[in-house]
Amino acid sequence: MPDLFLHNSQTRKRELFVPADPTNVRVYVCGPTVYDLPHLGNVRAFTNFDVLVRLLRHLYPGVTYVRNITDVDDKINARAAASGEPIGAITARTGAEFQADMASIGNLPPDVEPCATAHITEMIMLIEKLIAGGHAYAAEGHVLFAVASFAQYGALSGRTPDDLIAGARIEVAPYKRDAGDFVLWKPSPPDLPGWDSPWGRGRPGWHIECSAMSWRYLGDSFDIHGGGSDLLFPHHENERAQSLCAFPGSAFARVWLHNGMLQVNGEKMSKSLGNFFTLRDVLAKAPAEAIRFLLLSARYRSVLDFSDTGLAEARDAINRFYRALQQTPPAPDPPMPEQFLTALCDDLNTPAAIAELHGLANEALAGDTAASGGLKKAGDLLGLLHQAPATWFRGGTDDTVDAAIDAAIAARIAARKARDFARADTIRADLAAQGVLLEDGPSGTTWRRAN
RNA sequence: GGUCCGGUGGCAGAGUGGUGAUGCAGAGGACUGCAAAUCCUUCAAUGCCGGUUCGAUUCCGGCCCGGACCUCCA
Numbered sequence: 001m002p003d004l005f006l007h008n009s010q011t012r013k014r015e016l017f018v019p020a021d022p023t024n025v026r027v028y029v030c031g032p033t034v035y036d037l038p039h040l041g042n043v044r045a046f047t048n049f050d051v052l053v054r055l056l057r058h059l060y061p062g063v064t065y066v067r068n069i070t071d072v073d074d075k076i077n078a079r080a081a082a083s084g085e086p087i088g089a090i091t092a093r094t095g096a097e098f099q100a101d102m103a104s105i106g107n108l109p110p111d112v113e114p115c116a117t118a119h120i121t122e123m124i125m126l127i128e129k130l131i132a133g134g135h136a137y138a139a140e141g142h143v144l145f146a147v148a149s150f151a152q153y154g155a156l157s158g159r160t161p162d163d164l165i166a167g168a169r170i171e172v173a174p175y176k177r178d179a180g181d182f183v184l185w186k187p188s189p190p191d192l193p194g195w196d197s198p199w200g201r202g203r204p205g206w207h208i209e210c211s212a213m214s215w216r217y218l219g220d221s222f223d224i225h226g227g228g229s230d231l232l233f234p235h236h237e238n239e240r241a242q243s244l245c246a247f248p249g250s251a252f253a254r255v256w257l258h259n260g261m262l263q264v265n266g267e268k269m270s271k272s273l274g275n276f277f278t279l280r281d282v283l284a285k286a287p288a289e290a291i292r293f294l295l296l297s298a299r300y301r302s303v304l305d306f307s308d309t310g311l312a313e314a315r316d317a318i319n320r321f322y323r324a325l326q327q328t329p330p331a332p333d334p335p336m337p338e339q340f341l342t343a344l345c346d347d348l349n350t351p352a353a354i355a356e357l358h359g360l361a362n363e364a365l366a367g368d369t370a371a372s373g374g375l376k377k378a379g380d381l382l383g384l385l386h387q388a389p390a391t392w393f394r395g396g397t398d399d400t401v402d403a404a405i406d407a408a409i410a411a412r413i414a415a416r417k418a419r420d421f422a423r424a425d426t427i428r429a430d431l432a433a434q435g436v437l438l439e440d441g442p443s444g445t446t447w448r449r450a451n
Numbered sequence: 452g453g454u455c456c457g458g459u460g461g462c463a464g465a466g467u468g469g470u471g472a473u474g475c476a477g478a479g480g481a482c483u484g485c486a487a488a489u490c491c492u493u494c495a496a497u498g499c500c501g502g503u504u505c506g507a508u509u510c511c512g513g514c515c516c517g518g519a520c521c522u523c524c525a
Contacts, residue, residue, distance in 0.1 A: 012455085030525075038525090045525035075523065159454055159521080206523085228525030229456085235524090260456085261519065270524060297474090298464065302457075303518065310463065313475055320474090323488075343465090351465050355473035365489070421484055428486075439487050446488095 001059060002338075002345040006224070007301060009232065009256040010156050014347055017255065019223045024062040026222035027053060028214040028253065030231055031113070033070040034094040035079045038101050039276035040291075040306060041228075041262035041269040047292060047383075048259045048300035048348065049226045050107040054381055055344050058336070066217045067110040068210060069095055071117050072193055072203055087193060101279045105288050106383040114213045116204070120195045122212035123204050126246050127184045127197075135245040138199050139175035141187035147180040150241045156256065157233035182238050184208050207238040214253075215243065225253030229301075230268075232258055260303045262295075269306065282311070287451050289384055289392075290315035296350040296382060315451065318392070321357065321379065324364035325372055326389035334373025336381070344381070353382070393448035405436055409445050412438075 004017040019025040029049045032038060038046075046067075056063045071091040080087045095115075102109070127143055130136035135149045147153050154160050172179045183205035188194030194201040214222065220243065227236060236256065243252040261268045264275045282291055285308070294314035298304040337360060343352035357378055363371030379385030394402075412427040428438050435450045 032525080033523090042525050048525095073523090157454080157520080226525095229519065230524055232455090233520060234522090259525065261525075263518075266517070268519070268524090272523070302464090305463090307463090309475090313463070317474065319488095327489090346466095349465070351463095351474095352472075355465070358473055416484080419484075425485070437487065440483070441488075442482095448487095 002342045004055070004059060004345045005347050006255055006257060007347045009229075009258045012158075015255070017223075019060065020221065020254070022060050022062075024064055025056050025060045025224075026218040027056065027063065027065045027224045027226065028210070028218055028222060029065070029067045029110070029225075030210060030227035030235070031067040031069050031110075032098050033073045033075060034091045034098060035073070035076040036094060036271070037278040037280060038098055039269060039271065039278050040282055040295075041276065043101065043105055043279045043291075044262045044295045044304065045226075045228050045259045046102060046107050047105060047295045049257075051296065051344075051350065051382055052224075052226070052257070052348055053108070053110075054383065055348070058341075058381060059345075064112070064218065065110040066112045066114065066214065068213050069098070069113060069115045070209060071095065071115045072209075073206070077192055104283065105279060106292050106386075108383075112217045114217065116209040116213070117193075119209065119212045119216060120204065122216050123185075123208045124195075124197050126208060126212055126215070126242065129246045130184065130242065133245060133248070135242075136184055137177065139177075141200055141202065142175060142183055143185040143199055144176060144181040145184055145238065145242060145245075147178050147182075147241070150245055152244070153180070153241050154237065156240050157237045159233065159237075182207065182234065184242070207235055208242060210235075210239045211242040211246065214239075215247070220247035220250035220252065222253060224255045224257060226257040226259070229258040229260055232256075257300075259300045260298075263303050263305045266305065277306075286311050286315055287318070287392075289318050289387075290451075292382075293318055293354075293384060296384075297354060299351060300348050317354075317358075318384070319451075321361050321375060321385055322387075322389040322392045324361040325376060325385065326393070328364045328367050328369055328372040330364075330376040331369040331373035334370060334377045337374040337378050340374070340378040340381075350382070353378070392451075395449050395451065405431065405447055409438065409447065413445065 005014050006017045007014050027049075029046070032042060053063060053065045076087055076090060079085075080090055099109070127136060130145065131138070131143065134146075136143055136145050185197060185199055185202050185204055185208070188201055188203045192203065194203050214225070225236070240252055244250060263269060267273065267275060269276045279291070290311060291314070294310055295304070297310070297314060337356060340353050340356040343349045343356060346352065357375060360371045360375040360378065364375055376385055408427055408431055412424045415421070415423040415427065431438060431447070432450075436447050437450050439446050439448070
């Protein structure tokens, strides 16, 4: 087994990964706020971390993967106010849509998928510990984290408190001692979700939920914390501050991983800019595996510009892999290809790993069943190539349609035999118009759908 | 304004202190009635200027350009 190296965003260095407990590698990834369908940028993050977890499961005997669902948030409240749909209905519906979308792109469910609203008790416990430790204070019904009480504040994102004040675009609330202090708990009016607390009826601030849920399911110190690079500050910086102050002497997350943003025409895909496609939008244009391949074709840390051209190339690459698997059936129980695994262990270098896939496909196309087996095995680790090749090429089977296609092919073969090529080409063009592509090989004519 | 990340062939996208992966596209060829698929051959790149070095795309400095964060965001 190769050593695993990961780029730790806190040190900005590639480091050898050594889990605290190899029998239980613990990973926390910031999950979605559920008020709308996930867009492709969201999906990219969770797909990268899905591959990470698959790799960890291959390397270590035990992994606990926790990914939360944020079901209390002002954006949810705003959506409910705008649409009239009750908050609970929005979170239940979009939470289920999120899970369905993850499944459709091939992301395995996490081991624990906790909801924020089920962990208010833990959040209140943490806030009380922070107040007791002198790291938080109550003011005007709010509880705020005192940034000045944590000397390390800014260490994760590489900022100093001065940096933060210099260009601050925020209006500083009057009850804050420091401009950088952030809300742990805030008062909630009767028409908004709220829970009883020592500070009155209220709801949690944005960051405390992740501190509470990671603590509850992974303990005060764990191995890997992942999320989008846009969460580095303030979300992760604040999460870290809360957790380290609530549990003095703990490590919180030992390695921080941040994925790059998905872009459209050079700009970050985001809901606020309105330049987003939901996964479902893209699924209407290309098969799920092609989308997944596209998302893995760039390194998780770099930005990835989405384009229809890229999507088409991804589809062609998957075509090629399935063609190799179809032409040369994989040997049973193949070992994991070594170079492929080494590439993934180099900070999840999926582009290099994919280059290995192409090499294996070449050998498989030349008839090497071991290479074909390796291709299948490697694809599996990426969450790809799990279908039967015939299913990929022909899609859902429909006996009536298939029989009609077979009849047309038989008619074309007869025409070719009679050297009536005009008729043969007409038949082929008619099928192509229906999305059915023919391939004449030495052993006869086969067909596939132009997915 | 501050902090951070990046600029590699036509496009996508890795790696590396010593003749620059991989895929797509392009060119030529094989196969085919023609396609498709496959195979063979091939063209083609390290933003700019300095520095360190025997040697830099890789390390350092400056500049230019792009992006992210500093406000909700994967």
